[in-house]
Structure formats: C-alpha cells, structure tokens
Amino acid sequence: MVESVSEMRKLHIGIIDIVSKGPTRALYARVMNPNLASIMPQVIAVWCREQGHDVTFLCYTGFEDLIGELPSNIDLIFIGAFTEAAHTAYALSNLFRSRGAVTALGGPHARCYPEDALRYFDYVLGFTDRETLRGVLSDCSPHRPAGMRVAAAQQPKTLPGVRQRWPFIEPTLRKAPLLKMVPTLGSLGCPYTCAFCIDAAVPYQTMDFDGVQEDLSFLLTKFRRPRVGWHDPNFGVRFNEFLDVIERAAPPGRIDFIAESSLSLLSEPHLKRLKRCGFKALLPGIESWFDLGNKSKTGAQLGMDKVRQVADHVNLILGYIPYVQANFVLGLDTDEGPEPFELTKRFLDLAPGAFPGYSLLTAFGRAAQLNLDYQRAHRVLPFPFHFLNNNQAMNVRPRNYSWRGFYDRVIDLTAYSFSVKANARRFRATAGLTARAMNVVRAVSTEGFGRLNYYKDIRRRLDKDPQFRPYFEQETAELPRFYIDLVRKDLGPLFQWLPEGALYHNPNAYWQSQGCGDVGSMRPSPNRVTLEK
Ligand code: SF4
Known part of the structure; x- marks a missing residue:
C-alpha cells in the first residue's frame, strides 16, 4: 500500500x-x-x-x-x-x-x-x-x-521538462568550459528493429509536443543562443511534427541542435529544414556494409555499392550540417575477412568530413534479444563491466575472425582513420571552427590516439601475456591481471569500496533466466579468485 x-x-x-x-x-x-x-x-x-x-x-x-x-x-x-x-x-x-x-x-x-x-x-x-x-x-x-x-510496465508517458529540471541542469552545465548542451527529449523507443539495440524493444512514443515547445522557449530565456542535445534514440521519426514544434518555439537559427538519427530519415528536403532550424551535428548509424540496410535506406545494396551510396549521402548531409559522426559496429557476424574494414577505409576516402565512431560488438546483458543467441552459443566473455564501453573490450567472440586477426584489423582501421593525412582531410572537409576543433580534440585525445595505443597493447598481450589468450579463448574465466590493475587505477580511491567478487558476473544470466542450460560453470569459484585491494 x-x-x-x-x-x-x-x-x-x-x-x-x-x-x-x-x-x-x-x-x-x-x-x-x-x-x-x-x-x-x-x-x-x-x-x-x-x-x-x-x-x-x-x-x-x-x-x-x-x-x-x-x-x-x-x-x-x-x-x-x-x-x-x-x-x-x-x-x-x-x-x-x-x-x-x-x-x-x-x-x-x-x-x-x-x-x-x-x-x-x-x-x-x-x-x-x-x-x-x-x-x-x-x-x-x-x-x-x-x-x-x-519496474513500471512501460516508460512514463510524460516527464518533467527543462524548466522543472533546470535546478539540476544548471549546476552541471556550469562545469562545461566551452560547449554547453542542454539534454532534451522528444521521444522514447524506436520503431526500427536493429537486433543489437536496447531501444528497439521499447515501443516508440513521442513526448507531449506542447511540453517540448515549452522546453525550447524556456531555454531562450536562459541563453542567448542555446545548444540542445536531443536524447531521442532516433530523432525525427515523426519528422514534420517535430520540426513544426521547433519552428513554433524559436525563430530560425536561434537554437543549435544535435541529434542521433538514421540515414533513412535524412533526405535532402529534411536536411534543408534541419539546417534552417539550426541543426549543427548529426550522428547517423551506418553500422555495417553487409547488414542493416533498412536503417540506412540502402535496401539490398551491400559492400562497395553501399559504401558509395552512403558516402554520397553523408557528403550531402555535410553540405547542410557542419558536423557528422558516422557510427559503425566492428565484428558483426555478417562481417568476414578484410573487406568490411577495407570498405570503411574507402568510405573515409569518399566522405572525409565524417568523424568515424567505432564500436566493438558488445552484448549488454538483457539489452537485446540477439544477446540470447550469443549466450546460447557460449560466445559471451565475462569481461568486467568496467570495460564494456564498446571499445575497451569486445565481449562477444567474433564469429569469423580470430582474436589476433580481429585486433590487427581494428588497429589498422583506427590508425588509418586518425592518421595525420586523414585528420588533415577531415579538417579541410569540415566547415566551421567548432566542428573542426571537435574533430581535432577527439582525434588526439582518448578516442583517436588513445584507443589506438590501447588496441596495440591488447594485441601485444595476446602474443606475450600468458593470461590473455586462455581468457579470450574462454579456456579460463581467470581475469588477466592487466584488467584488475586497470580497474584499480581508474576507480582511484573508490576501488577500496568495490565489493568482493564484483569484478565477476555471470555473462549468461539472461539466457539462464529463460530456464536454459547450466552455463554458470565458466564463473570462477569465489575462493579461486580473490580481489586484491
Ligand atoms: S535505428 Fe538506432 S535507435 Fe532505432 S533500433 Fe536501430 S540502432 Fe536502435
């Protein structure tokens, strides 16, 4: 009660x-x-x-x-x-x-x-x-x-708007030295069905349009030129209604927007309207050259044909929107051999202004139905959660690559993407100071150079560190020392509060919860693995 x-x-x-x-x-x-x-x-x-x-x-x-x-x-x-x-x-x-x-x-x-x-x-x-x-x-x-x-049965129908959340938004934005972006929401869930995505299973719903309009109007009282980050999983599904709301709330160009959207929603008429309304950055997902054609509106086209079509499309977007990040998933089951990686390089040649965002295939527990297949096939590795950020560890054993071969290709692609030549081409192909500065900072900071060095270290350890290969090949669940040391370093003083055993989880809990087989045997017994503080 x-x-x-x-x-x-x-x-x-x-x-x-x-x-x-x-x-x-x-x-x-x-x-x-x-x-x-x-x-x-x-x-x-x-x-x-x-x-x-x-x-x-x-x-x-x-x-x-x-x-x-x-x-x-x-x-x-x-x-x-x-x-x-x-x-x-x-x-x-x-x-x-x-x-x-x-x-x-x-x-x-x-x-x-x-x-x-x-x-x-x-x-x-x-x-x-x-x-x-x-x-x-x-x-x-x-x-x-x-x-x-x-848990509630579904996502809430309404949420407090920016005005109500302002006492918590403002102190957070005060910490941002240059760019201040206000988080806003126009919709939840997604009508697309990308098998790896947590939002695919959430029914699509829009937030109250009057509330969205009120959010934008309120921000105009707080900033001379607000920047708004749409947290919608896929912005613009009900494109015209959203753009109507934006146009009602603010004169053209008074607010800068950034959003994740699928290529299929970014036709030229839509891009014209987005530009007029002040959209400055878009993050479309391309994911793979051999899968997910419906999302990028490339239909049955695969391989180099899809590369050319997507590159043309991304260049079209860059004609209207200064900043574009193109997202890819590396290691999908549809990928095999050198071709997917080489095609991504060709894409970068053909659309040099796009910033590539790479994610290593990761199965996040219950996030997607597809994870049941990975767990059923015993392909999910128990990497500590700390490394499950789409790049520090890939917790799904690739179907068509050895680990060494896979990391060789990831390193080659990352080096190509953030080489001096690629960075210079991206700089020249991008318009505007902010977009150029963002690309440079990202390339030389953790995302470009940082990741490249990290991947090289992992690859070297696959040869040299005796704890690495058995763990990656699922012969043992004994976590290599390297990862424990990294968690200790990253957590700093909080590490001493990490509960005993917390670095280990059951990677097959989702499948087991469906009443399926005993897959807990890969979990080390608590007395075999002790967390050293
Ligand atoms: S289009 Fe984007 S948000 Fe929608 S299901 Fe696919 S990955 Fe998820």
Missing part, C-alpha cells in the same frame, strides 16, 4: 548521475562530460522534491570529489549508471551502505544486468515512473543480501 505524502517521513536523498567511471584529466572529458548528463537522474530529482524530500544532486564528470561533495546524512541514494560505470556504482553503493544509507540503481546497467546489480543495491530500477518511485520512497528500507527489483 502506498503512503500519502503527509504520512511519509522526509528523506535526505542523494542522486548521482555517473558520467565518468573514475577521476580523469582528459581534455575531451573536460570539454564533453558535463554535456553527457542523463535525463532520468534529473527527473528522479524533480519527482523526489515534488514529494517533499530533501535532494542533493551530483553529476559526476570525473573532476569532482565524489565522496566529499555529498552530505554524510543521506537516507537514500539513487545512482544512474551505464554498464561501464557499474563498478563505480557498486563501490559507491557499498560506501553509502556502510554509512547507513539505502541504495538504488537506475539507468542502462540496471536494465541490462539486474541479476548482478541486485547483489549490491537495495533497489534495482527498470522503467521508472512516479508511482514506481513513490513505492521506493515509501518503503525505503534495506533489502539484503538480495535487493528488490522494481
């Missing part, structure tokens, strides 16, 4: 939106992390205050004193985390529990790996609406050793 507000005791609530998984000094992180704040932690903060509770909010970008900035008298802490920040979240939960707080986890990690998160949190949230939250607030009690899973 849900208590009324007046019956509920006033709680001291902490909310942490984890953007960075540990302390950092990286240039790109300094510029971009405050712009990567999530919307749901801000929403939870608004709803908690609406219910009369005392809220302290922190967006952790890697530059704050994570422990020192939150008060010590917290009753309940909500942590929002992507899977790559799971260990940071687990350590924080452990720390706050030791101080007497009840802990709750939300965000993508909670949705993808609830079984694991329940070991470390009192509540693990799925889809969360006001009622779900109200239940947690009125219960607010420890659930240990196994936490309680709480």
Whole structure:
C-alpha cells in the first residue's frame, strides 16, 4: 500500500548521475562530460522534491570529489549508471551502505544486468515512473543480501521538462568550459528493429509536443543562443511534427541542435529544414556494409555499392550540417575477412568530413534479444563491466575472425582513420571552427590516439601475456591481471569500496533466466579468485 505524502517521513536523498567511471584529466572529458548528463537522474530529482524530500544532486564528470561533495546524512541514494560505470556504482553503493544509507540503481546497467546489480543495491530500477518511485520512497528500507527489483510496465508517458529540471541542469552545465548542451527529449523507443539495440524493444512514443515547445522557449530565456542535445534514440521519426514544434518555439537559427538519427530519415528536403532550424551535428548509424540496410535506406545494396551510396549521402548531409559522426559496429557476424574494414577505409576516402565512431560488438546483458543467441552459443566473455564501453573490450567472440586477426584489423582501421593525412582531410572537409576543433580534440585525445595505443597493447598481450589468450579463448574465466590493475587505477580511491567478487558476473544470466542450460560453470569459484585491494 502506498503512503500519502503527509504520512511519509522526509528523506535526505542523494542522486548521482555517473558520467565518468573514475577521476580523469582528459581534455575531451573536460570539454564533453558535463554535456553527457542523463535525463532520468534529473527527473528522479524533480519527482523526489515534488514529494517533499530533501535532494542533493551530483553529476559526476570525473573532476569532482565524489565522496566529499555529498552530505554524510543521506537516507537514500539513487545512482544512474551505464554498464561501464557499474563498478563505480557498486563501490559507491557499498560506501553509502556502510554509512547507513539505502541504495538504488537506475539507468542502462540496471536494465541490462539486474541479476548482478541486485547483489549490491537495495533497489534495482527498470522503467521508472512516479508511482514506481513513490513505492521506493515509501518503503525505503534495506533489502539484503538480495535487493528488490522494481519496474513500471512501460516508460512514463510524460516527464518533467527543462524548466522543472533546470535546478539540476544548471549546476552541471556550469562545469562545461566551452560547449554547453542542454539534454532534451522528444521521444522514447524506436520503431526500427536493429537486433543489437536496447531501444528497439521499447515501443516508440513521442513526448507531449506542447511540453517540448515549452522546453525550447524556456531555454531562450536562459541563453542567448542555446545548444540542445536531443536524447531521442532516433530523432525525427515523426519528422514534420517535430520540426513544426521547433519552428513554433524559436525563430530560425536561434537554437543549435544535435541529434542521433538514421540515414533513412535524412533526405535532402529534411536536411534543408534541419539546417534552417539550426541543426549543427548529426550522428547517423551506418553500422555495417553487409547488414542493416533498412536503417540506412540502402535496401539490398551491400559492400562497395553501399559504401558509395552512403558516402554520397553523408557528403550531402555535410553540405547542410557542419558536423557528422558516422557510427559503425566492428565484428558483426555478417562481417568476414578484410573487406568490411577495407570498405570503411574507402568510405573515409569518399566522405572525409565524417568523424568515424567505432564500436566493438558488445552484448549488454538483457539489452537485446540477439544477446540470447550469443549466450546460447557460449560466445559471451565475462569481461568486467568496467570495460564494456564498446571499445575497451569486445565481449562477444567474433564469429569469423580470430582474436589476433580481429585486433590487427581494428588497429589498422583506427590508425588509418586518425592518421595525420586523414585528420588533415577531415579538417579541410569540415566547415566551421567548432566542428573542426571537435574533430581535432577527439582525434588526439582518448578516442583517436588513445584507443589506438590501447588496441596495440591488447594485441601485444595476446602474443606475450600468458593470461590473455586462455581468457579470450574462454579456456579460463581467470581475469588477466592487466584488467584488475586497470580497474584499480581508474576507480582511484573508490576501488577500496568495490565489493568482493564484483569484478565477476555471470555473462549468461539472461539466457539462464529463460530456464536454459547450466552455463554458470565458466564463473570462477569465489575462493579461486580473490580481489586484491
Ligand atoms: S535505428 Fe538506432 S535507435 Fe532505432 S533500433 Fe536501430 S540502432 Fe536502435
């Protein structure tokens, strides 16, 4: 039974939106992390205050004193985390529990790996609406050793807008030295069915159009020229209605926008309208030269034909929109031999202005139905969550490549993409100071040079480090020392709070939950693997 507000005791609530998984000094992180704040932690903060509770909010970008900035008298802490920040979240939960707080986890990690998160949190949230939250607030009690899973049947129909979230947006944006981008939402879910995507299974719904218009109008009172980042999984599905809203809210060009959208939505008439409305950056997904043609509107075209068509399309986009990031997934089952990588290089030659965003194929627990196939085939490696950020580890054994062969090709492609020649060509083919500066910073920071060095290290260890090959070949689940040392370094002082055993998870929990075979045998027994602090 849900208590009324007046019956509920006033709680001291902490909310942490984890953007960075540990302390950092990286240039790109300094510029971009405050712009990567999530919307749901801000929403939870608004709803908690609406219910009369005392809220302290922190967006952790890697530059704050994570422990020192939150008060010590917290009753309940909500942590929002992507899977790559799971260990940071687990350590924080452990720390706050030791101080007497009840802990709750939300965000993508909670949705993808609830079984694991329940070991470390009192509540693990799925889809969360006001009622779900109200239940947690009125219960607010420890659930240990196994936490309680709480979820609404579907995504909420409405969410607090920018005006209501402003008390939490503003302090976060104050941390951004150059670029300030306000997170906004026009829709949830996606009508496309890309098998690897967490949003494919979420029914598409638009947010209230009047609310979206109000968000934009409000921002015009706060900034001379606001920058808005649409957090829609696929912006522009109901293209004309959204652009109508934008045009009603702001005179052309008064607001700059950035959005992820699929190529199939980016026809020339649409691009003209996007340009007129102030869109400055688009991030279309290309993913593969041999799959997912329906998303990029290339139909049955594959290989070099698709490369030419997509490059023409991306060049068309660059004629209207200054910044384009083209996203690719490396290691898909449809890829084989050198061709997919060589085709990506040809794409870069033909569309030199696009910034390539590469993701190594990763199965995030329950994120997608396709992950059941990988788990059933025993192809998912138990890499610690900390490395599941689409580049530090690929947790699906590639179907058509050996690990060494795969990393050789990834290194070759990354080196090609961020060579002096490619960077110079990208600089020349990009218009505008901001777009050019972004490309340079990204290429020389963690994304370009940083990743290249990391991949080279992994490749070298596949030859030289005796712990590497057996782990990658799934002959043992004994985690190479290299990864433990890296988590320790990345987490900094929080590492001492990482619970025993937290570096290990069952990579087949999703499949097992469907009542399928015993696949837990690859998990090391707790007494065989001890986490050294
Ligand atoms: S188009 Fe994008 S958001 Fe939609 S299902 Fe595919 S990958 Fe996900």
